[in-house]
Amino acid sequence: MTDRWARAEELFRQREADRRYRRDDRAWGEYEGDEYDRYDDYDDDTTVIPRYVDDEEEEPTPPPPAPRRGGQRARTTQAEAPRRSKGEQSKRARPERSGRSQRGKRSRVASRKAAERKKRRRNLWFVAGVFVLLFTGAVVFAGMKLIGGLAPPKDYAGPSGPLVVVQVHPGDTSQQIASTMVDRGVVASTGAFFQAAVRNSNMSTVQPGFYAIPSQSPAAEAVSALVSKSSRVGNLVVSEGRLLHDQHDMSTGGRYDGIYRKIAEASCIGTGANQKCVTYEQLDAAGASLDLAALGVPAWALQGVKDCPDRTRQLEGLIAAGTWDFDPSGTPEQILRQLVTASAQSYESTGLLQSGADTKLTPYQTLVAASLVEREAKPQDMGKVARVIVNRLRADQMLQFDSTVNYTLDRTEVATTDADRAQETAWNTYAMRGLPKTPIAAPSLNALRAMENPEAGPWLYFVTVDKQGTTLFTDDYQEHLRLIARAQRSGILDSSKDSGGR
Numbered sequence: 151m152t153d154r155w156a157r158a159e160e161l162f163r164q165r166e167a168d169r170r171y172r173r174d175d176r177a178w179g180e181y182e183g184d185e186y187d188r189y190d191d192y193d194d195d196t197t198v199i200p201r202y203v204d205d206e207e208e209e210p211t212p213p214p215p216a217p218r219r220g221g222q223r224a225r226t227t228q229a230e231a232p233r234r235s236k237g238e239q240s241k242r243a244r245p246e247r248s249g250r251s252q253r254g255k256r257s258r259v260a261s262r263k264a265a266e267r268k269k270r271r272r273n274l275w276f277v278a279g280v281f282v283l284l285f286t287g288a289v290v291f292a293g294m295k296l297i298g299g300l301a302p303p304k305d306y307a308g309p310s311g312p313l314v315v316v317q318v319h320p321g322d323t324s325q326q327i328a329s330t331m332v333d334r335g336v337v338a339s340t341g342a343f344f345q346a347a348v349r350n351s352n353m354s355t356v357q358p359g360f361y362a363i364p365s366q367s368p369a370a371e372a373v374s375a376l377v378s379k380s381s382r383v384g385n386l387v388v389s390e391g392r393l394l395h396d397q398h399d400m401s402t403g404g405r406y407d408g409i410y411r412k413i414a415e416a417s418c419i420g421t422g423a424n425q426k427c428v429t430y431e432q433l434d435a436a437g438a439s440l441d442l443a444a445l446g447v448p449a450w451a452l453q454g455v456k457d458c459p460d461r462t463r464q465l466e467g468l469i470a471a472g473t474w475d476f477d478p479s480g481t482p483e484q485i486l487r488q489l490v491t492a493s494a495q496s497y498e499s500t501g502l503l504q505s506g507a508d509t510k511l512t513p514y515q516t517l518v519a520a521s522l523v524e525r526e527a528k529p530q531d532m533g534k535v536a537r538v539i540v541n542r543l544r545a546d547q548m549l550q551f552d553s554t555v556n557y558t559l560d561r562t563e564v565a566t567t568d569a570d571r572a573q574e575t576a577w578n579t580y581a582m583r584g585l586p587k588t589p590i591a592a593p594s595l596n597a598l599r600a601m602e603n604p605e606a607g608p609w610l611y612f613v614t615v616d617k618q619g620t621t622l623f624t625d626d627y628q629e630h631l632r633l634i635a636r637a638q639r640s641g642i643l644d645s646s647k648d649s650g651g652r
Contacts, residue, residue, distance in 0.1 A: 302342075303338075303339045303340075303341030303342040303345065304338040304339040304341075304342060305337070305338050305339065305342035305368055305369050306337065306338045306366045306367060306368050306369075307368065308366075308367070308368050308371070310364035310365065310366055310367040310368075310371065311335075311364060311365035311366040311367075312364070312365055313362045313363065313364055313365070313419055313420055314334050314335060314336060314362070314363060314364075314365045315334075315360050315361070315362055315383065315384075315419065315477060315478065315479045316330055316331060316334050316336060316360070316361050316362075316363050316376075317330065317359070317360050317361075317477065318330070318356060318357070318358050318359060318360075318361065318376075319358060320358040321358075322358070324343075324344055324347045324348070324353060325340065325344060327343075327347070327356070327376075328340040328343040328344050328347070331343050331363070331372060334363075334365070335365045335366065336363050336364070336365055336366070336367055336372050337367060337368075337369050337372050338366075338369075339369075342368075342369035343369045343372060343373065345369065346369040346370040346372070346373040347373050349370075349373075350370075350373045350374065350377060352377040353373065353376075353377060355377060356376060356377060357382075358475065359382055359384065359385055359475040360382070360383050360384040360385075360475055360476070360477055360478065361375070361376055361381045361382060361383065362381055362383045362419045362420065363375045363376060363381060383416070383417075383418070383419055383478050384416055384417065384475055384476045384477055384478040385416055385473070385474075385475055386412055386413055386416045386473070386474045386475070386476065386489070387412070387472075387473050387474075388409055388412065388469060388470065388471045388472060388473075388474065388592055389471060389592075390471040390524055390591075390592065390593070390594040390597070391471070391524045391525050391591045391592065391593075391594075392408065392409055392412075392471065392591060392592050393406075393408050393409065393466065393557070393590070393591055393592075394408050394409045394410055394437065394462075394463065394465060394466050394469070395408040395410060395434070395462070395463075396408045396410075396411055396430075397556075397559070397560060397561070397562055398560060398561050398562075399561070399562065399563070400561045400562060400563040401563060409469050409592065410430050410433040410434055410437070411430050413428070413433055413476075413485060413486075413489070414427060414428055414429055414430045414432075414433060415427075416476075416478065417476075417478040417485065418478070419478055419479065427478075428478070428482050428485060432482045433482050433485070433486065434462060435482070436481075436482035436483045436485075436486055437462065437464070437465045437486055438461035438462045438464065439483065440461075441483075442455055442456070444483055444487060445465065445483065445486050445487055445490055446486070446487035446488070446489075446490035446491040446494070447465075447468065447490060448490075448491075448494040448498075450502075450503060450512070450513040450514060451468060451494075451513070451514045451517070453514070454512075454514035454515075454518075454587075454588065455468075455588075457587060458576075458587055458588050459576045459587060460576070463588055464588065465486065465490065466521075466588045466589050466590065466591075467517055467518070467521050467588060467589025467590070467591065467592060467593065468490050468493060468494070468589075469486075469489045469490060469493050469592060470493035470496050470497060470592055470593070470595075471524075471592045471593065471594045471595075472493075472496065472595075474488075474489055474492055474493075476488040476489055496595065497517065497595075497598060500595055500598050500599050500602060501602060502516060502517070502598065502602065505601075505602035505603075508540075508603070508604070509540050509601070509602075509604065511601075515585055516598070516601050516602060517589055517593065517598065518585045518586060518588065518589045518590075519536070519539050519585060519601045520536075520589070520593040520597045520598040520600070520601040521589035521590045521591045521592070521593045521597070522535075522539060522549070522551055522553060522554070522585075522586075522590065523535050523536050523539070523593065523597040523600055523601055524591055524592075524593040524594055524597040525551075525553035525590060525591050526551055526553055527597075527600075527621070528619050528621065529596055531612070531621045532596060532597055532600035533600045533603075533604055533605030534604075534605050534607060534609060534612065534621075534623050535600070535612060536600045536601045536604035536605065537604040537605050537606065537607050537609055538609050538610060538611070538612055538623070539601070539604075540604050541608065541609060541610050541625075542610060543584065543585070545610070546583060547583075547610070548579060548580065548582070548583055549579035549584075549585075550579055550580050551579050552565075552566045552571075553590060553591075554577050554578055554579040554580070554586055554590060555570050555571050555573070555578050555579075555580060556570075557575075557577045557578075557586070557590040557591075558573075558575050558577055558578070576588075577590060607623070608625040609623040609624060609625050610624070610625045610627075610630075611623070611624050611625070611626075611627065611629075611630035611633075612624075613630065613633035613634055613636075613637050614637060614642055615633060615636045615637045615640060615642065616637075616640045616642060617640065617641070617642060
């Protein structure tokens, strides 16, 4: 009995040892499944790689050991327990600690995922809130625009205020004019002006320029004022050959208004006691200023203007013939600067700055000579008169033009006297050689082009021989004297026209 029990106990220990330490197919077969997955943290020196188990999977419960026959199992366990080492007991206890570790890991993973889900929900609520705010703002904005579109544009009820000057630029549309009107305080809104402009058929007749319009006007009244001819201000017409200052006709005593007089008349704003104008005297004083830059004198004319012996005549010829617009609300200096600057640009457009290759004249000298052509010649003869000037200058011959004698006279006539021609001035070409110090009038662009490109010819003299303006040219002095006698017989030298023997 004792031997059989001992053999049975030895056989049990052998089976246990084989199961624990052998790594053959039979030992592995006894623990197929997930049994060893619970021992991931078991400190074993074997090379067995445990199967990966997802954190979310529940740890499988190992099957219970097979029952022994009779009560042998209990007795064997009781008998075997004292013989087990502490290491074996420790190894048996490790699966329970590993299970707690896996459960802790699963708890942390679940907490992390819960926090992520909470963060995602919070972000979704934030995005939804922003979208609601944007949508609400868009709805409010659209509503305001709709209400504003349905409401009539803002307009003044009247009465109107003081006059203000408004400029209409070339190419301005009604909408652009409306913006100018709002900026100048004439109308309350562009919408009101535009609606009134559409209803007024005369709006298409508005020309570029300056207009005096009452401030704070109802839009309809502002449009009516704009299309009215009486509202146009600062519009100046300078005829060809006009001088800066007034002159009087010897035979009639009538006044021949100068450019300064014309500017003064065009500068008036308002009517009656409220009318404001720049005066002739103010312009004359402003034109004599030594600040040539403030007067707009171009660089090519600076030296010639500085050399002028009479400051009141220094701007002569620098305000060109033509139609000009200026802001009459400015100072006299500002008005002159506008006109001189615009005139210089007009002169330069003819090629003035590139001229002189044939004539050997500077741009300012060309302007001076062009003023002589303007005062001496008919349009059809300008090219020939220009050639006479060039030929006489080259021959160092006096020009002897009556127009240069009349320039400084208050009372003028075509037939100058010996006393007039004897007066020595900076402009009298009977008493000096070369060109006058400044232009003697406002030349036309045709006269300027003729002086830039004179007609080819040998002429040194010309005479207007009849009242129809027939002018004959020659390079022979004796022929010239015969032409003068012919002009005297026709009475041309006694006329009030500005031509005669030269």
